[in-house]
Amino acid sequence: MSVETILVFGEGDEGSPSGLTLELLAAARGLATNVEVFVAGDGAAMAAELGAHGATRVHTTGPLDGKLMGVHAAAALQAHMETSSPDAVFFGQTPDGRDTAARLAVRIDQPVVTNNVGASFEDGTLVVEEPVFGGTQNVFTAFKNDGPALAIFRPKSFEAEATGGGEAEVVAVDAVDPGPAGSASVTGRHVEERSGPQLDDAEVVVSGGRGLGQPEAFEMIDELAGLLDAASGASRAIVDAGWVPYSKQVGQTGKVVKPNVYLACGISGATQHLVGMKGSKHIIAINKDPEAPIFGVADLGIVGDVHKVVPALIEALKSR
Amino acid sequence: MKVVVCVKQIPDPALPGELDPSTNYLKRDDKLILDESDSYGVEMALQLVEAAGGGEVSLVSMAANGEVSGLRTALAMGAEDAVLVSDDALAGSDALGTARVLGAAISRMSPDLVLAGVESSDGYTGTVPEMIAGVLEMPSITFAKQIEVDGTTVKVQRQTEAGYDDVECQTPALVSVTAGVVEPRYPSFKGIMAAKKKPVEELDLAALGVDAAVVGRSGARQETVRVTAAEERQAGEVIEDEGDAHDKIVEFLGELKIV
Numbered sequence: 001m002s003v004e005t006i007l008v009f010g011e012g013d014e015g016s017p018s019g020l021t022l023e024l025l026a027a028a029r030g031l032a033t034n035v036e037v038f039v040a041g042d043g044a045a046m047a048a049e050l051g052a053h054g055a056t057r058v059h060t061t062g063p064l065d066g067k068l069m070g071v072h073a074a075a076a077l078q079a080h081m082e083t084s085s086p087d088a089v090f091f092g093q094t095p096d097g098r099d100t101a102a103r104l105a106v107r108i109d110q111p112v113v114t115n116n117v118g119a120s121f122e123d124g125t126l127v128v129e130e131p132v133f134g135g136t137q138n139v140f141t142a143f144k145n146d147g148p149a150l151a152i153f154r155p156k157s158f159e160a161e162a163t164g165g166g167e168a169e170v171v172a173v174d175a176v177d178p179g180p181a182g183s184a185s186v187t188g189r190h191v192e193e194r195s196g197p198q199l200d201d202a203e204v205v206v207s208g209g210r211g212l213g214q215p216e217a218f219e220m221i222d223e224l225a226g227l228l229d230a231a232s233g234a235s236r237a238i239v240d241a242g243w244v245p246y247s248k249q250v251g252q253t254g255k256v257v258k259p260n261v262y263l264a265c266g267i268s269g270a271t272q273h274l275v276g277m278k279g280s281k282h283i284i285a286i287n288k289d290p291e292a293p294i295f296g297v298a299d300l301g302i303v304g305d306v307h308k309v310v311p312a313l314i315e316a317l318k319s320r
Numbered sequence: 321m322k323v324v325v326c327v328k329q330i331p332d333p334a335l336p337g338e339l340d341p342s343t344n345y346l347k348r349d350d351k352l353i354l355d356e357s358d359s360y361g362v363e364m365a366l367q368l369v370e371a372a373g374g375g376e377v378s379l380v381s382m383a384a385n386g387e388v389s390g391l392r393t394a395l396a397m398g399a400e401d402a403v404l405v406s407d408d409a410l411a412g413s414d415a416l417g418t419a420r421v422l423g424a425a426i427s428r429m430s431p432d433l434v435l436a437g438v439e440s441s442d443g444y445t446g447t448v449p450e451m452i453a454g455v456l457e458m459p460s461i462t463f464a465k466q467i468e469v470d471g472t473t474v475k476v477q478r479q480t481e482a483g484y485d486d487v488e489c490q491t492p493a494l495v496s497v498t499a500g501v502v503e504p505r506y507p508s509f510k511g512i513m514a515a516k517k518k519p520v521e522e523l524d525l526a527a528l529g530v531d532a533a534v535v536g537r538s539g540a541r542q543e544t545v546r547v548t549a550a551e552e553r554q555a556g557e558v559i560e561d562e563g564d565a566h567d568k569i570v571e572f573l574g575e576l577k578i579v
Contacts, residue, residue, distance in 0.1 A: 068461065068478075068487055070450060093446075095463045095480065102447040105416050106454030111541045112415060114445040127545060133337050138548045139344065145541035152447075183459045184493075186478075188486035204578055228578060240500030246465070246479055252444065253499070261578055263569075278553055282576060284569060290558070297553045300572050304561025312566035317579065320570075 003121055006032040007086035007148075009073075009097060010058065015045035017053075019200065020092035022160035024153060025053040028090055029163070031121055037168065038080060038089075040064060040073030040100065044170045051168035053160065058168045061175050068184035070099025075176035078107045081148065088126050088149040090119075101152050112150040113141050117157040126151065134271030135278055155200075156256045156279065192247055197231045199248065204230035205259045205280070207250055208238065209273070211266020211287060211306050215243040220310050221265060227317045233257065233277075235267045251276035266306040269294030286310065321375035321469065323365040324429050325399065326422055326436040326452065327358040329383055329390030333441050343537075344544035345412055346442060352383070354390035357437035359504035361497050362394045365435050366505075368469055375432075376400050380425050382418060384411040388520055395515035396507030403429065407524040412537035415445045421535060422448070423455030424528045433474065434494040438463055449496035459489040462496040 006028035010021045021037070028035040036057040037043065037050050043060025050058050061076045077089075077100065089104075091097040093114065105112045118129035118138075126149035127142045143149040199205060206228060208221040218238070225232040233250040234243070250257055251273040262280035267273060269285070269292055277283070278297050285298035286309050295301040302309055329352035331337065338347045362377070369375040379394050379402035386406040395402060403425050410421065426434055434456075439446035453460035465484060466477040472491045477484045479498055507515070525532050533539055559565060573579045 068489075070462070071459070074454075095478070098446050099450045099460075099462055102415070102419075102450035103454045105447070106419065106451050109416075112445075112447055113542060114415070114447055122545075131550060132339075135550055136552075137339070138550050139339075139544055140546045140548070142543050142545045143541070144543050179457065180490075181453065181457045181459050184461050184487055184489035186485045186487050189480075190477075190483040190485070192483040194482075228573070236499070242500065245483075246498070247481065247483065253439065261573065261576060282572075284572060286561075286565075290560075295558050296555050298558070299556035300568065301556065301558035302561050302565040302569070303558060304565050308563075309561055309565050309569075312563075313569055316566050316570050320579065 003032050003087040003124065005034045005036060005084070005086045007089045008035060008037045008055070009089060009091045009100060010037040010039040010043065010046065010050065011092060011094060011096060012046050015042065017046045017049055018092065019160060020094065020155045022053050023155070023158040024090045024092060025050070025055055026161045027119060027153070027158040029054045031119060032087065036086070038077055040069050040076060047168045047170050051165045052162050054163040054165055055168040057171050059171045059173045061173050066186045067182060068186055069096040070103050071178045071182040071184070072175065073100040074103030074107055075178040075182070076173050077104050079176050080173050081108070086148050088151060091150070091152045093152050093154045097152060101150055105150055108147065110145050110147045110150055111143070112152060113143070114152040116151055116153045119151065131275070134274045154256055156258050192245055196226065197229060199231045199233055199250070199255050199257055202231035202259055204228045204261045204263070205233050205250070205257050206230045206263045206265065207233035207235065207267060208265050209235035209267030210237040211268070212238065217307070218244055220314065224310060224314055227314060235270070235273050264294055265310055267294055268292040269297065321369055321372040321433065322429070322431045323369055323375065323377050323433045323435060324426050324431040325358070325361045325365045325377060325379050325394070326434065326449065327362065327379050327381050327390065327394050328355045328440045329353065329381060329387050330355045330440060330442040339547060343412065344547055352387045352390055354393040355437065355441050357439065357441050357499055358394070359397070360499055360501050361435040361437050362397050362399060363502045363504040364467060364497050366398045367502060368433070368467065372469060378402065378429055380422055380429070381405070382410060382421050384408060386522065391520060392515045393507065395518045396511040397505055398511065401519045401521070403521045403523065405523050405528060409525055409532040409536045412540060413535045414540035414542060415447045416451055417535035417539045419448050419451030419455050421528065421530055423452045424530050425523065426452065427456060432491045433469065434458070436494065436496045438496045438498050449494060453494040456494070458492055458494050460494040461487045461489060464495045464497045465501050467495055467497070
């Protein structure tokens with residue numbers, strides 16, 4: 001059963017839509033006859049790629065000129081939705097996606113459901129699926145509101161797929177002044193140096209956790225990752241402790257990864273972490289505690305000292 | 321400077337969580353504790369007030385059952401006082417209902433700065449702080465990893481996928497802080513004793529002037545239609561390292577043609 005129109009809140013960088021935006025387009029296409037995108041930024045630059053993934057139109061405010069997105073995006077979205085009436089608006093679970101959905105919810109007085117990994121329409125009502133308790137149970141929530149369903153989805157919940165469609169029609173949307181609430185502005189951008197495969201799309205991910213004992217030990221995680229052409233990741237514990245930047249965090253509050261192989265070194269497997277990696281095709285875990293929950297999801301579990309097993313593994317790979 | 325910190329009292333995350341089969345909501349029968357995510361906001365508030373040369377840190381929280389034990393923990397860290405909105409009608413409130421209640425409570429407190437954790441450790445919708453800012457029609461900066469207040473200007477390093485952005489706005493404003501942003505202090509014995517005497521003002525919805533229709537289960541306008549068990553991932557082989565476990569890993573990677 002499909003509905004008429006789903007609006008996807010599109011995000012991207014330097015003229016390219018994000019992977020998550022394309023995933024949402026694929027999900028929306030399966031549910032609605034018409035899928036459109038709203039971009040608080042330069043949507044025109046993304047029109048070709050959005051069209052190739054099935055979007056018919058891209059509604060765009062144009063560049064925000066340094067304004068922090070959420071408040072402005074929500075004000076413009078509200079104005080847009082007064083003339084069009086999508087059955088649902090899909091947001092990606094990103095900082096700006098969450099900000100925009102939250103501000104919009106207040107403005108139009110409609111509920112938002114977060115943390116979703118699936119969606120369907122049942123009797124014309126959007127039903128979204130959210131994993132709870134570390135992904136051991138799935139909660140299905142139906143929208144009972146009189147108005148569009150606002151839903152936020154986690155990355156990697158759907159597979160992006162190009163349809164080969166032509167460029168999406170670009171429709172300019174007027175900016176709306178949200179008043180003093182819109183006064184936050186971005187005065188500087190800092191991009192952490194990133195080299196090698198990225199966590200989001202690496203074939204292999206090697207992650208380290210508290211079991212490494214000290215920040216310097218993360219160097220061997222990076223070295224092992226280098227040998228396997230892998231991205232290095234981390235548990236929340238060592239990100240919070242300041243050993244590695246947040247951009248490496250895998251888990252509920254970090255990135256969701258689904259590589260072919262996930263190698264967890266000195267990670268016990270707290271729910272927070274499992275949520276971000278248990279969708280990996282193959283999981284290898286090294287931990288000294290035989291009771292560690294990570295062994296419950298590992299295809300190959302090594303009960304041992306990461307400070308012995310990892311260096312030996314590095315030597316073995318180097319000598320091949 | 322007056323800082324209000326939003327805090328949530330949650331079931332101990334170390335205990336296995338459970339859904340109430342009659343409502344499909346998270347069970348909150350046992351003692352609730354201060355959400356660790358909020359301890360960062362409390363610590364940040366204390367440090368900012370100190371850096372500003374004085375001021376006051378107040379707490380605001382919402383609970384259906386009048387729970388205060390988590391609030392006492394935050395008061396023991398050094399907050400001055402707390403407002404607790406407690407009402408039977410609040411059970412089952414969603415993010416928007418919660419934000420309307422907290423927003424109404426905060427507007428009575430006239431803060432310069434409102435702090436909150438990015439997301440709670442039990443519900444983790446990550447939308448309540450921004451919704452509160454929406455209710456208060458205040459500027460907001462989410463995902464802060466560093467905060468500095470310079471007169472009426474709030475300067476924040478906001479975490480992004482690629483690194484961080486410098487973001488600024490004017491007070492009054494709301495900022496949501498990431499975990500790990502500061503090292504939360506442990507309450508001292510003196511602090512714990514003092515916290516027992518600190519004022520906690522308890523308000524119900526009527527006192528706050530919030531319509532009960534916008535909160536609770538009916539106000540949430542969403543319904544859990546079913547809960548299913550997720551497909552279990554099967555545990556594989558677990559071996560004890562006897563000095564040659566790395567060979568086993570190389571062999572496994574070889575089978576997958578990774579090496």
